[in-house]
Amino acid sequence: MSFKPAPWPRKLRSTHWYSGNSRDTIYHRGWLKNQGYPSDLFDGRPIIGILNTWSELTPCNGHLRELAEKVKAGIWEAGGFPVEVPVFSASENTFRPTAMMFRNLAAMSIEEQMRGQPIDGAVLLVGCDKTTPSLMMAAASTDIPSIVVTGGPMLNGHFRGEQIGSGTALWRFSEAVKAGEMTQEDFLEAEQAMSRSSGTCNTMGTASSMASMAEALGMALSGNAAIPAVDSRRRVMAQLSGRRIVQMVKDDLKPSDIMTKQAFENAIRTNAAIGGSTNAVIHLLAIAGRVGVDLTLDDWDRCGRDIPTIVNLMPSGKYLMEEFFYAGGLPVVLKRLAESGHLHKDALTVSGEGIWEEVKDVVNYNEDVILPADKALTQSGGIxxxxxxxxxxxxxxxxxxxxxxxxxxxxxxxxxxxxxxxxxxxxxxxxxxxxxxxxxxxxxxxxxxxxxxxxxxxxxxxxxxxxxxxxxxxxxxxxxxxxxxxxxxxxxxxxxxxxxxxxxxxxxxxxxxxxxxxxxxxxxxxxxxxxxxxxxxxxxNHPESGYAWLHQQHVLGADTGADFDFLKGCRGNEVGKEAH
Missing domain, CATH: 3.50.30.80 (IlvD/EDD C-terminal domain-like)
Structure with a gap:
């Protein structure tokens, strides 16, 4: 299956702000020109928002400013007009009481940024756990053409000749200290080795699972999920995604065209095959609720029940994300699922092609990392x-x-x-x-x-x-x-x-x-x-004011995605009344 693009040229969202010579248009356009943009940039070319979750308090995303420059290069090359927009960034390793409490706040604020500002398409620049679902929820709610670019996993950890994974080693060493099998001093030494480069967890934790979910849903270019953060190919992926989003806007290829029920079923089966995080359950249920797809826990059990876990990564297996990338990454897994009849091959991706077209020719370069089905970690790996x-x-x-x-x-x-x-x-x-x-x-x-x-x-x-x-x-x-x-x-x-x-x-x-x-x-x-x-x-005691009160009053159960009751459904991207 390939996407049939909408006719071009057509009126873009951004023209409501910048087209013509009315007082309001001059107001919007004139202020943006104080950044030194020449007049011909407002000639109807697509304006692309790079929604950047960079923050020095989101260490997994600490390199995204550099990555944004590569996205900008791709957008310029394709004839678009890039604008970088900082958005709410909820880091699992710094936010208290928990980043999950702020996923919905992030999604709500980013949705309104997307709807209320003059962008025709969006690059969702994400990394740490909650940034991926929150931006995808916002994109689903507005249905503005969007593409996911993840920051990628950090390099493998090494400690005294042993390969260690961020997170997984933390839990294991902590228990070893309590059991008297490891000293506190050794634990502190291991700390230095767990997180030794930019990027997200190098295990198949929630960040890598959600990067894989974005790719399996068709919302990221093929191969995006596993490229290490510091690998030059991660920057190439960012630039190619910048090019691609411009064409997506011209073709009017939207999240609702891509994130169908079939796409979610593909993602659920993929999560089983990779040994993905249980957090993917909550996030995919929430994203589906925003885009209007009827997805339930029963779908998770039905789709994942017969899928073997073939990716031999921590915490389920022994390797880390670097090896997964070198073995061929998620495209190899998707190809395996397709060949065994467990993938909807025609499901559309941001490339404009069906997912099978993206993965049919890939090769598995390490069958100890991406295992044959008969050597799977478990034959029934679904959640x-x-x-x-x-x-x-x-x-x-x-x-x-x-x-x-x-x-x-x-x-x-x-x-x-x-x-x-x-x-x-x-x-x-x-x-x-x-x-x-x-x-x-x-x-x-x-x-x-x-x-x-x-x-x-x-x-x-x-x-x-x-x-x-x-x-x-x-x-x-x-x-x-x-x-x-x-x-x-x-x-x-x-x-x-x-x-x-x-x-x-x-x-x-x-x-x-x-x-x-x-x-x-x-x-x-x-x-x-x-x-x-x-x-x-x-x-x-229940909070009586502030965001904690809002959360307590409106959050739904985990079985439906723990979204807010008033945020479910797609509200679209219609421009509101002008204020001037």
Whole structure:
């Protein structure tokens, strides 16, 4: 399938600001000319906004100003007029209480920047976890022609002859310190080796997963996801994307043309094949809600169930993003999915061609990094959706990062009412817990934390770690980092703070988890559950003003993407009334 472009020339959005000689036009055009732009730049050529999430407090995106210059070069070459626009940048590694709380704020503010300013197309310059979905949500809401350019992953980490991944090594070394297997001094030395160049996490964490999702959805040029941040080919990709967005504007190729139900199904299957982050579930549900595609948790389970995880990257496997790129990157994975009948080949991409045309000739250069299907890390790698009386609306688990022996388990609940309760108790040797128990964390969902922090991969108690145990079943309404691992059940919905059944789990209750049967069951009667829910009282005070109040009042459940109720749907890019 290829895109049939709209007739050209036609009236662009930017002409509402800059075309003609009225007082208002001269007002808009004259002020922009103070930057030294000659008059012939306002001759009807496409104005392209480079929406840049660069910030010195978003270290993953710290190199995006340099990358923006390459995007500008491509736009100039193609006959466009580039304008760089700084936008809200939510960094997972600096924002408190959690960057997820601000994803919707970023999406809302960027949507209004796109709609309210004279741009005909947008380059979404993204990197750290929440910047990718927030800009894609904004683009979906406005439906302005847009292309994603990611900053790319950092170089591999190395520590004492061992290859280490940012995030994944952090969780592992932290547990090793608690178990007495690693000194604090060694941990501090390893810190220097984990993040040694510009770029996002070098594991298949959420940033690399969302870069892969953008490419699988067709919103980025083929090969964009895996190029390392400091590789010269990343800058080439940026320049080519700058060229391409100009033609997309001329062709009127919009996000709604690309992000169809078939495209989302492609992305879900891709996430299974790469061992992608559970965070992709929430972000894709939110993006789909903005573009008007009916996507549900059931689609995640249906599309991912039979997909083997063939990308051998941390946290599920042993390699890092550099090796993935050298092996051929995401195009090889997409080709494999297509050849096995698991890809909609005609799904449109920003190139104007179907996705199969983009990947049909690629080669796998390392079959230990991108594995044959018969050597997959797991034969059923898709995100599992568990339901039952403990999660009526669903909960998710990443099987490629879980321990096989725990995928069917019955255990006694050890309950933490919130993250502070967990921190107060977990290191106490008097805590009544062993490796057969199930750790339950409440009040860490979209409303409860607030913002749904990445705390679901609770560290194990030291007295269990010292026995050589490295995994237990953990259940929460929180998220976890895409770099994390373990038998961790997340996004339990409805969440505890919204009076979901998770709220009434008590110490000593027994819970049964059966991943094969897609079941998570709290072993109490319906009558007992009804009594407990009737007696339930929230444990947190609600904010009375500011953004935290807005978030608390309007955020939806994780099962639908945790977007704001008033932001779902595409509102378009119609220019508002002029103020002058």
């Amino acid at each position: 599992v959706v568990l339901k039952g009386n403990l999660a009526p609306n669903g909960a998710v688990l990443k099987p490629s990062a879980a321990s096989p022996h725990l995928l069917k388990h019955r255990g006694r609940a050890v309950v933490f009412e919130d993250i502070d309760d967990y921190k107060a108790k977990i290191n106490d040797d008097a805590l009544d817990i062993d490796e057969t128990c199930i750790m339950v964390l409440k009040n860490c969902g979209p409303k409860g934390y607030p913002g749904m922090a990445e705390v679901g991969n609770m560290g194990l108690p030291p007295k269990v770690l010292k026995k050589g145990i490295t995994d237990m079943v953990r259940i929460s309404d929180a998220r976890m980092s895409g770099t994390a691992y373990g038998t961790v059940i997340l996004h339990t919905s409805p969440e505890a703070a919204a009076k979901g059944p998770l709220a009434i789990v008590r110490n000593g209750d027994f819970i049964e988890v059966d991943v094969e049967a897609r079941k998570m069951h709290l072993e109490i009667s319906d009558e007992e559950m009804a009594v407990r829910l009737a007696e339930w009282q929230p444990i947190h």
